[in-house]
Amino acid sequence: MIKNKGEMDMSKKLKIGILGGGGILAAHAPGFMRLKDICEVVVAETNPDRHAHIRRLLGDDVEIAGDYTEILEREDVDAVDIILPHHLHAPATIAAAKAGKPVLTEKVMARNVYECDQMIEACSRAGVSLTVCHDRRYNKDWQALKKVVDSGELGEILFWKLEHNQNVVFPEKSWVRYREFIGGGAIMSCLTHQIDSLRWYGGEIESVTSMSKVEKSRMEGESIGAIIARMQSGALALLSINWYTQSHQAPDGLWYEFNHVTGTKGEAYFMSGKGTYVKIHDNQSKLFEYDMKGEGSFVKLETDSTITGHQQCIEEWVKSLRGEDAAIVTDGTDSRKTVEVAEAAYRSEATGMVVKIPIEPQPWT
Numbered sequence: 001m002i003k004n005k006g007e008m009d010m011s012k013k014l015k016i017g018i019l020g021g022g023g024i025l026a027a028h029a030p031g032f033m034r035l036k037d038i039c040e041v042v043v044a045e046t047n048p049d050r051h052a053h054i055r056r057l058l059g060d061d062v063e064i065a066g067d068y069t070e071i072l073e074r075e076d077v078d079a080v081d082i083i084l085p086h087h088l089h090a091p092a093t094i095a096a097a098k099a100g101k102p103v104l105t106e107k108v109m110a111r112n113v114y115e116c117d118q119m120i121e122a123c124s125r126a127g128v129s130l131t132v133c134h135d136r137r138y139n140k141d142w143q144a145l146k147k148v149v150d151s152g153e154l155g156e157i158l159f160w161k162l163e164h165n166q167n168v169v170f171p172e173k174s175w176v177r178y179r180e181f182i183g184g185g186a187i188m189s190c191l192t193h194q195i196d197s198l199r200w201y202g203g204e205i206e207s208v209t210s211m212s213k214v215e216k217s218r219m220e221g222e223s224i225g226a227i228i229a230r231m232q233s234g235a236l237a238l239l240s241i242n243w244y245t246q247s248h249q250a251p252d253g254l255w256y257e258f259n260h261v262t263g264t265k266g267e268a269y270f271m272s273g274k275g276t277y278v279k280i281h282d283n284q285s286k287l288f289e290y291d292m293k294g295e296g297s298f299v300k301l302e303t304d305s306t307i308t309g310h311q312q313c314i315e316e317w318v319k320s321l322r323g324e325d326a327a328i329v330t331d332g333t334d335s336r337k338t339v340e341v342a343e344a345a346y347r348s349e350a351t352g353m354v355v356k357i358p359i360e361p362q363p364w365t
């Protein structure tokens with residue numbers, strides 16, 4: 001499926017079209033700058049007020065086009081990185097596939113599973129790869145938690161708790177404020193980080209029930225939401241997003257993200273700003289005994305986190321484009337299932353019922 005070395009001329013640098021030059025470019029640009037010996041970028045950004053920001057991140061000589069369709073028409077662009085508002089992820093991906101360009105798109109993959117299916121179908125038909133930048137799966141601290149779970153040291157997993165906390169206030173005209181552009185609200189936009197990580201850590205989700213709270217002064221969609229999920233494994237999970245609190249980056253703020261897992265033999269957590277910790281309840285762990293501090297203490301897992309999840313994801317994606325071995329763990333087919341859980345949560349809120357997965361795709365209305 002991946003258009004790679006066989007079809008691309010590796011004697012020259014890869015040319016990547018970055019579609020959109022807004023806030024998250026600050027996380028993507030360093031990923032491409034690290035790889036500037038093997039790839040170069042051109043950016044599409046319709047808002048000229050953003051051009052100085054783009055130049056600051058990618059250099060004064062970076063080429064900047066207007067609408068993203070201008071870049072798709074260009075033969076010299078090998079692949080695209082989509083960092084546009086959510087309602088444009090599906091149309092931009094489908095158009096890129098038709099132009100024969102492999103796609104990396106920011107989370108969330110699309111506004112619903114219907115759009116995800118159209119994206120998967122378009123890329124499959126064109127024979128180009130579709131990758132979603134769920135950066136947490138490429139982050140060393142989040143990976144450390146996965147290693148603990150996969151080691152079996154925690155025993156049978158019983159309960160997951162994942163949180164996302166921020167104080168989110170967007171200007172009046174921002175796309176984030178409107179259901180149609182964001183694809184709902186905070187659950188689809190950012191609790192999908194937690195849903196995606198839960199699926200990666202603990203396997204697929206069987207059913208969800210959800211409630212959410214809208215504060216119209218901030219946005220049309222929900223600013224606060226909670227999901228209770230039953231996993232196929234039998235474990236329970238509690239996921240929450242709160243866009244009315246302050247993260248650890250604010251003075252006296254609590255934490256941004258928190259992933260906590262409890263098993264029959266121990267527990268482990270990741271907390272933003274702190275790192276990843278594990279505690280084996282009987283203190284008999286082989287894996288962690290080298291730095292156990294005594295019965296019951298949490299042990300910090302030291303990670304080599306010199307590059308961010310975004311940078312690692314971009315590195316793996318570029319490797320895949322070059323036909324090299326690449327650790328892509330977020331292809332379109334997998335990431336679709338994350339959107340499905342968020343959409344199921346909205347259906348639960350709308351009906352007051354527990355919603356089983358899979359759900360029937362429905363076009364955006």
Ligand SMILES: NC(=O)c1ccc[n+]([C@@H]2O[C@H](COP(=O)([O-])OP(=O)(O)OC[C@H]3O[C@@H](n4cnc5c(N)ncnc54)[C@H](O)[C@@H]3O)[C@@H](O)[C@H]2O)c1
Pocket residue numbers: 019020021022023024025044045046047050066067068069083084085086088106107108135189
């Ligand atoms: N992984 C994370 O932690 C994280 C954090 C923030 C945002 N994101 C994701 O990044 C993506 C973009 O979010 P953002 O915060 O950068 O939004 P943003 O509004 O800051 O940037 C989007 C940019 O796209 C431009 N644009 C819109 N239509 C265009 C078109 N037709 N052609 C060219 N440019 C166009 C806008 O002018 C804007 O500058 C979203 O998918 C969002 O969910 C991810």
